[in-house]
Amino acid sequence: MNATDWLQLSRTVRFSDTDAAGVVHFQAILGWCHQAWEESLERYGLDAGTIFPGGRNEPPSIALPIVHCDANFRAPVLMGDALTIRLQPRRLDLGSFEVISQIQRDQQDVARGCIRHVAIDANSRRRCELPDGIERWIEASCLGQIQPL
Amino acid sequence: MNATDWLQLSRTVRFSDTDAAGVVHFQAILGWCHQAWEESLERYGLDAGTIFPGGRNEPPSIALPIVHCDANFRAPVLMGDALTIRLQPRRLDLGSFEVISQIQRDQQDVARGCIRHVAIDANSRRRCELPDGIERWIEASCLGQIQPL
Amino acid sequence: MNATDWLQLSRTVRFSDTDAAGVVHFQAILGWCHQAWEESLERYGLDAGTIFPGGRNEPPSIALPIVHCDANFRAPVLMGDALTIRLQPRRLDLGSFEVISQIQRDQQDVARGCIRHVAIDANSRRRCELPDGIERWIEASCLGQIQPL
Amino acid sequence: MNATDWLQLSRTVRFSDTDAAGVVHFQAILGWCHQAWEESLERYGLDAGTIFPGGRNEPPSIALPIVHCDANFRAPVLMGDALTIRLQPRRLDLGSFEVISQIQRDQQDVARGCIRHVAIDANSRRRCELPDGIERWIEASCLGQIQPL
Numbered sequence: 001m002n003a004t005d006w007l008q009l010s011r012t013v014r015f016s017d018t019d020a021a022g023v024v025h026f027q028a029i030l031g032w033c034h035q036a037w038e039e040s041l042e043r044y045g046l047d048a049g050t051i052f053p054g055g056r057n058e059p060p061s062i063a064l065p066i067v068h069c070d071a072n073f074r075a076p077v078l079m080g081d082a083l084t085i086r087l088q089p090r091r092l093d094l095g096s097f098e099v100i101s102q103i104q105r106d107q108q109d110v111a112r113g114c115i116r117h118v119a120i121d122a123n124s125r126r127r128c129e130l131p132d133g134i135e136r137w138i139e140a141s142c143l144g145q146i147q148p149l
Numbered sequence: 150m151n152a153t154d155w156l157q158l159s160r161t162v163r164f165s166d167t168d169a170a171g172v173v174h175f176q177a178i179l180g181w182c183h184q185a186w187e188e189s190l191e192r193y194g195l196d197a198g199t200i201f202p203g204g205r206n207e208p209p210s211i212a213l214p215i216v217h218c219d220a221n222f223r224a225p226v227l228m229g230d231a232l233t234i235r236l237q238p239r240r241l242d243l244g245s246f247e248v249i250s251q252i253q254r255d256q257q258d259v260a261r262g263c264i265r266h267v268a269i270d271a272n273s274r275r276r277c278e279l280p281d282g283i284e285r286w287i288e289a290s291c292l293g294q295i296q297p298l
Numbered sequence: 299m300n301a302t303d304w305l306q307l308s309r310t311v312r313f314s315d316t317d318a319a320g321v322v323h324f325q326a327i328l329g330w331c332h333q334a335w336e337e338s339l340e341r342y343g344l345d346a347g348t349i350f351p352g353g354r355n356e357p358p359s360i361a362l363p364i365v366h367c368d369a370n371f372r373a374p375v376l377m378g379d380a381l382t383i384r385l386q387p388r389r390l391d392l393g394s395f396e397v398i399s400q401i402q403r404d405q406q407d408v409a410r411g412c413i414r415h416v417a418i419d420a421n422s423r424r425r426c427e428l429p430d431g432i433e434r435w436i437e438a439s440c441l442g443q444i445q446p447l
Numbered sequence: 448m449n450a451t452d453w454l455q456l457s458r459t460v461r462f463s464d465t466d467a468a469g470v471v472h473f474q475a476i477l478g479w480c481h482q483a484w485e486e487s488l489e490r491y492g493l494d495a496g497t498i499f500p501g502g503r504n505e506p507p508s509i510a511l512p513i514v515h516c517d518a519n520f521r522a523p524v525l526m527g528d529a530l531t532i533r534l535q536p537r538r539l540d541l542g543s544f545e546v547i548s549q550i551q552r553d554q555q556d557v558a559r560g561c562i563r564h565v566a567i568d569a570n571s572r573r574r575c576e577l578p579d580g581i582e583r584w585i586e587a588s589c590l591g592q593i594q595p596l
Contacts, residue, residue, distance in 0.1 A: 022202070165474065172363075377500075378503065
């Protein structure tokens with residue numbers, strides 16, 4: 001399986017994503033970033049319930065709270081737009097990582113979002129190493145990315 | 150093309166759909182109903198921008214405000230659940246219709262939503278007949294449904 | 299304290315409540331209904347954390363899942379509108395109740411929502427009686443309502 | 448009127464703000480930042496409909512699209528938490544500004560968000576100077592802030 005199989009996702013903009021300015025509301029784009037990440041994990045083969053609480057599994061022993069997010073908006077995104085979301089995960093240290101989402105329409109960048117997570121032990125709430133599954137997903141994803149020399 | 154091609158949709162529950170009770174937040178389900186309807190129109194061949202404002206087309210001359218919605222929740226829906234959404238559109242009179250969404254997980258009903266729209270002229274804001282595209286979609290959809298004798 | 303102190307709430311429509319039709323998105327109104335109910339409990343003197351999970355207290359031993367909701371939309375609601383939300387709680391049986399939200403702008407009804415809950419034991423997931431706090435809030439609220447003969 | 452009258456806002460965390468991790472979902476916090484800004488403008492005396500589209504006024508001739516947002520999350524925020532949101536607007540150049548939201552609970556920083564806007568002519572979509580109202584609000588707000596030497 002090629003990395004692009006789980007790192008390049010598609011999404012069509014829906015009516016509820018818009019606001020009265022007639023374009024996508026800025027918050028919706030951050031939502032897409034998280035949802036694209038969830039879809040990526042799933043396609044890579046990780047069951048959502050082993051990573052996030054709220055699934056049918058036992059809640060995972062490591063939580064991944066978000067400590068930072070940012071986004072840049074380059075061009076208006078409209079209802080019905082067919083978007084491509086390219087994910088670039090990056091490990092920051094033993095216990096944290098970020099996922100960048102490049103959002104394109106017709107090969108043009110329209111937005112870019114970043115969500116940064118730290119790993120904490122779900123019981124002690126203390127920092128810990130990333131869960132194995134996330135580590136494997138980051139490694140496999142980085143192999144698939146063209147690395148500049 | 151068989152009607153089920155555009156009336157039976159799939160959706161995976163995402164983390165942002167949940168609340169602190171650990172299950173899907175009730176509002177999310179009404180959002181899925183509208184989004185499933187949009188996807189159905191698109192699959193049937195109707196460009197979203199000809200039906201909803203906020204797209205890249207000229208805004209449509211007929212608006213379809215929602216006058217009623219309701220939903221019943223039968224079983225908790227959890228993050229990661231793979232759902233099937235079956236749409237049943239029904240014309241109510243010359244200028245109004247409703248779309249019922251039957252939501253299932255593993256062939257079990259988990260929720261059912263209904264959204265009711267009226268057609269109004271976008272300028273005069275007066276009631277009018279349904280847009281042609283919606284009329285065709287309803288007719289084609291009803292043909293595809295098994296009608297009890 | 300007069301019942302209207304906790305049953306009549308105010309809300310200003312925000313930009314994120316709107317969609318590209320230029321008016322409030324239908325889902326937002328159901329959100330207001332639940333939030334108005336939470337505010338009402340708080341004003342009445344019930345700590346949210348004793349009723350809903352996700353607070354700083356121990357999670358409550360009785361959960362109140364939503365089994366039904368419905369809403370009617372009578373007039374467009376716009377950004378900046380100052381709304382009044384009047385709550386009418388009603389016990390349905392020993393273990394279920396509904397809260398109706400009448401939403402007005404300038405003394406005109408613009409929308410009406412209803413959310414119906416059942417009480418279940420949080421561990422066994424079996425139906426049980428309403429939590430004491432909710433029972434007191436319903437009783438006190440009904441005393442404050444003018445009952446037609 | 449003291450600047451803090453319109454720059455220091457209160458908000459109680461609602462159930463719909465949470466996710467299955469049992470704490471506030473990260474997207475909700477960005478929503479609060481925008482809504483706090485809207486409330487601030489309103490308290491300062493600017494009608495929302497003169498600044499944002501979707502109100503009862505004619506749509507404003509200058510639009511304020513968001514070009515960037517970011518947020519840092521320091522401590523979990525839970526349902527029922529009473530928060531204080533302190534706004535710090537800052538003009539970036541003749542046609543852009545940002546609003547920083549410091550979010551506190553019990554005098555402790557729990558999150559900080561930033562939303563950056565540019566002014567564009569609503570018809571030509573070209574960059575222009577800030578609307579007068581926003582300029583006055585920024586100036587008045589900066590007067591009210593304690594400036595370090």
